[in-house]
Amino acid sequence: MNFYAKSKKHILKSDEKEKTKKEYSDLIDEMGDILSKAEIVALENEKNSIINDVYEEQKTLREHLDETIKCAEKFFEQYGKYFTEKEKNLIYTACRYHDVGKANLVFQANISDDDDKKYKDIKQVPHGFLSALTLSLDELQTKFDDITNDDFRCLVTAVYYHHTRYDEFKDAEIREFSNKYFKDCFNEFSEIGDWKTKIGNRCELLFRNSNLEPNCMVNEDLWHEYMLIKGMLNKFDWTVSSGKIESEQKIDFEKRELINNINKKYGKNLRAVQQYMKEKADNNVVIIAPTGSGKTEAALYWLNGEKGFYTLPLKVSSNAIYKRIREEYNFKDVALLHSESLQKYIEESADEQGKGDEEKSAKEKFEKTKMFSAPLTISTVDQLFLFVYKALGTEIMAATLKYSKVIIDEIQSYEPRIVAALIYGLKTISQMGGKFAIMTATLPPVLLDFMKKYGLIKNETYCFGDFSAENVMQRHMIKLYKQEFDLEEIAEEAKTKKVLVICNTVRKAQETYRLLEEYTDNVYSLHARYIKKHRKMLEKNIMQFSENRESAGIWVTTQIVEASLDIDFDILYTEMCTADSLLQRMGRCNRKGRYIPSKPNIKIYKTENANRQVKNRTENTGIYYRDLFERSWECLGVYENQIFTEEQKINYINEVYDTEKIVNTEYYKEIEAYLEYFEGLSVNELSKREVQEKFRMIKSVSVMPDKIYNENEDFIEKYQSEICDRHLGKEAKGILKTKLDELTLSVTLYNKYSEEGIEGVIKKTDIHHTDFVYDFDEETGKGIGLSKTEREGNIL
Numbered sequence: 001m002n003f004y005a006k007s008k009k010h011i012l013k014s015d016e017k018e019k020t021k022k023e024y025s026d027l028i029d030e031m032g033d034i035l036s037k038a039e040i041v042a043l044e045n046e047k048n049s050i051i052n053d054v055y056e057e058q059k060t061l062r063e064h065l066d067e068t069i070k071c072a073e074k075f076f077e078q079y080g081k082y083f084t085e086k087e088k089n090l091i092y093t094a095c096r097y098h099d100v101g102k103a104n105l106v107f108q109a110n111i112s113d114d115d116d117k118k119y120k121d122i123k124q125v126p127h128g129f130l131s132a133l134t135l136s137l138d139e140l141q142t143k144f145d146d147i148t149n150d151d152f153r154c155l156v157t158a159v160y161y162h163h164t165r166y167d168e169f170k171d172a173e174i175r176e177f178s179n180k181y182f183k184d185c186f187n188e189f190s191e192i193g194d195w196k197t198k199i200g201n202r203c204e205l206l207f208r209n210s211n212l213e214p215n216c217m218v219n220e221d222l223w224h225e226y227m228l229i230k231g232m233l234n235k236f237d238w239t240v241s242s243g244k245i246e247s248e249q250k251i252d253f254e255k256r257e258l259i260n261n262i263n264k265k266y267g268k269n270l271r272a273v274q275q276y277m278k279e280k281a282d283n284n285v286v287i288i289a290p291t292g293s294g295k296t297e298a299a300l301y302w303l304n305g306e307k308g309f310y311t312l313p314l315k316v317s318s319n320a321i322y323k324r325i326r327e328e329y330n331f332k333d334v335a336l337l338h339s340e341s342l343q344k345y346i347e348e349s350a351d352e353q354g355k356g357d358e359e360k361s362a363k364e365k366f367e368k369t370k371m372f373s374a375p376l377t378i379s380t381v382d383q384l385f386l387f388v389y390k391a392l393g394t395e396i397m398a399a400t401l402k403y404s405k406v407i408i409d410e411i412q413s414y415e416p417r418i419v420a421a422l423i424y425g426l427k428t429i430s431q432m433g434g435k436f437a438i439m440t441a442t443l444p445p446v447l448l449d450f451m452k453k454y455g456l457i458k459n460e461t462y463c464f465g466d467f468s469a470e471n472v473m474q475r476h477m478i479k480l481y482k483q484e485f486d487l488e489e490i491a492e493e494a495k496t497k498k499v500l501v502i503c504n505t506v507r508k509a510q511e512t513y514r515l516l517e518e519y520t521d522n523v524y525s526l527h528a529r530y531i532k533k534h535r536k537m538l539e540k541n542i543m544q545f546s547e548n549r550e551s552a553g554i555w556v557t558t559q560i561v562e563a564s565l566d567i568d569f570d571i572l573y574t575e576m577c578t579a580d581s582l583l584q585r586m587g588r589c590n591r592k593g594r595y596i597p598s599k600p601n602i603k604i605y606k607t608e609n610a611n612r613q614v615k616n617r618t619e620n621t622g623i624y625y626r627d628l629f630e631r632s633w634e635c636l637g638v639y640e641n642q643i644f645t646e647e648q649k650i651n652y653i654n655e656v657y658d659t660e661k662i663v664n665t666e667y668y669k670e671i672e673a674y675l676e677y678f679e680g681l682s683v684n685e686l687s688k689r690e691v692q693e694k695f696r697m698i699k700s701v702s703v704m705p706d707k708i709y710n711e712n713e714d715f716i717e718k719y720q721s722e723i724c725d726r727h728l729g730k731e732a733k734g735i736l737k738t739k740l741d742e743l744t745l746s747v748t749l750y751n752k753y754s755e756e757g758i759e760g761v762i763k764k765t766d767i768h769h770t771d772f773v774y775d776f777d778e779e780t781g782k783g784i785g786l787s788k789t790e791r792e793g794n795i796l
Contacts (some may be wrong), residue, residue: 005064029537082403101130231399284462335374420674473593479600491519522553705774
């Protein structure tokens with residue numbers, strides 16, 4: 001009997017090809033006015049790919065298994081030095097056996113074209129379960145004398161759950177299925193002849209994905225070993241299933257193309273932090289280095305051509321680093337991984353046509369990126385560190401980081417729950433063999449103490465370098481006020497200067513913007529309550545404003561500019577906030593040290609709004625911790641009316657976040673609680689989907705203002721009619737979803753009152769209507785965005 005790995009590839013018949021052509025042509029014709037050139041090119045390419053797809057012989061099970069092993073062999077030829085021989089043997093064994101469970105009559109009947117329904121209606125036992133029952137500890141130990149029973153348990157579990165499947169089966173059910181539909185087939189496939197169902201292997205599982213056995217705790221070392229085997233098995237299996245044979249693309253640690261390209265710019269004139277990171281390429285490192293010290297290049301020197309992940313807090317900053325590496329250092333093999341990566345690749349696809357790029361499809365690039373196959377990936381942390389929640393389906397992340405280097409940029413800018421996830425995740429990958437670099441302009445000492453508590457110890461686990469004193473630029477002088485903004489002064493300054501105003505809340509930013517409009521027309525706003533299309537427009541506008549030497553005027557913003565945009569203003573007016581955010585805000589003023597201030601250029605206001613935006617146990621609606629907020633204010637006074645040096649900024653942050661002084665704060669307790677949560681978390685307590693929602697722990701919904709809905713009703717109806725059409729491919733649907741998503745914004749739900757004005761969802765989407773007033777003029781770039789105080793037809 002011939003055994004196959006999956007169904008035959010479906011090739012379109014002539015009438016289906018015509019329907020596909022028509023669907024794509026209609027889509028381009030009807031949406032041409034809102035599609036970019038790159039998107040039209042992507043649609044044309046996908047259409048041609050679908051209709052010109054050629055027939056392929058159905059892949060046999062033997063071919064699939066052999067190719068999976070070959071994929072692993074090619075990988076270990078390149079990355080074998082990162083793995084022990086035992087680890088390799090366990091991974092090879094998983095590759096060899098992971099799909100043998102497909103050699104059963106029911107599975108084969110379901111992937112065949114045969115109309116015989118003899119087996120097709122029978123409830124299947126997942127093939128991974130059956131595959132795991134073919135493994136034998138005795139046979140393994142005759143081949144590899146260092147395999148222990150614990151190793152075998154990790155192996156069995158990895159094969160058993162290499163697909164995430166619920167396990168509500170009883171032993172008797174699996175044995176009966178195996179005896180009826182699998183045993184004889186496996187004997188034929190494996191040419192053994194006397195194999196019997198090893199149902200006892202189920203007793204070796206580290207855990208069960210079952211409601212019958214919840215809250216299972218697994219020894220940490222065994223969990224790491226299981227994640228390694230399963231993660232690498234998934235990587236090789238998915239690579240082969242996608243038609244490839246190499247799981248890693250364009251490895252750079254021999255040619256070191258990226259490093260050579262950076263050297264062409266810097267040559268022998270390396271800055272201190274760059275030289276340090278280059279010398280510490282074989283170590284974990286934590287560095288403090290101010291803005292403008294060459295941190296990005298320092299991080300790339302530390303990678304030294306090895307596989308790397310460069311993580312940043314926000315998509316905007318990820319996009320900027322990705323673009324910089326591609327364009328400034330001419331390294332095209334860098335990948336971008338976040339929720340909008342596919343659209344970014346689509347934008348690039350038109351430029352790459354006719355340039356000999358073997359990966360013309362944005363979809364193909366995106367799929368490879370999700371497989372972590374690039375030599376360097378720029379990513380947001382939520383794409384890499386989900387494995388700390390011990391959810392099935394996240395193992396490939398930890399396994400990949402074992403043989404990689406990961407860079408964490410500006411760790412202090414994350415909220416406590418993410419800080420805890422990063423610390424716990426770095427502990428895990430460090431124990432598994434991976435390397436990390438933390439680099440930041442300011443590093444609260446409390447974070448180093450938490451790292452030490454979890455085994456990441458300075459001068460033992462990692463090297464520490466403080467380069468704050470290297471930067472002698474005199475950029476800032478501060479002045480403190482216990483009052484509201486002086487709007488008249490702001491307007492007067494804006495006649496000749498670039499003035500940045502940062503508020504703690506959107507409502508405050510909107511109110512300030514409206515009040516400043518009474519003084520000047522030259523005022524603009526940027527915050528999170530613009531639809532994505534308009535927010536991108538505003539981000540582009542503020543960047544151009546910043547870069548234009550002749551520009552003068554006012555931008556009123558929120559904390560979204562703290563780390564996401566490389567902007568440089570002449571003077572900053574900001575509401576008081578906690579020290580870490582405050583120093584980030586200062587970095588938006590005189591960023592490049594264009595002048596030495598003779599009078600305050602950083603004006604900090606402890607307004608009534610600022611006082612309200614703090615939280616504690618009984619008041620949990622603010623955005624800052626009350627105790628840290630007050631410490632940040634109290635410790636700041638000694639630096640007033642003098643040059644606030646980079647070294648003094650480090651002293652300031654060290655004083656505010658001194659562990660002994662903040663051990664009883666909510667900030668400290670929250671990090672501590674989440675670290676304890678991760679340490680005590682049961683295996684598979686959460687699904688991968690739940691983890692993705694939980695990682696940032698912000699309950700939010702996507703909304704579309706009624707005004708925007710009414711203006712785009714024709715497109716929305718087109719979206720609803722096309723999004724489920726089977727003739728459209730992934731890129732076409734991705735473009736449709738992106739175009740719809742551009743008309744939305746995310747609204748955070750703090751409590752039941754914040755849900756007011758948010759109504760039912762738009763058909764075939766998860767986007768809610770809202771009748772809050774939306775104010776923005778695309779021609780002038782002006783307007784407050786979504787108002788939470790005005791509804792269509794009345795004022796709240």
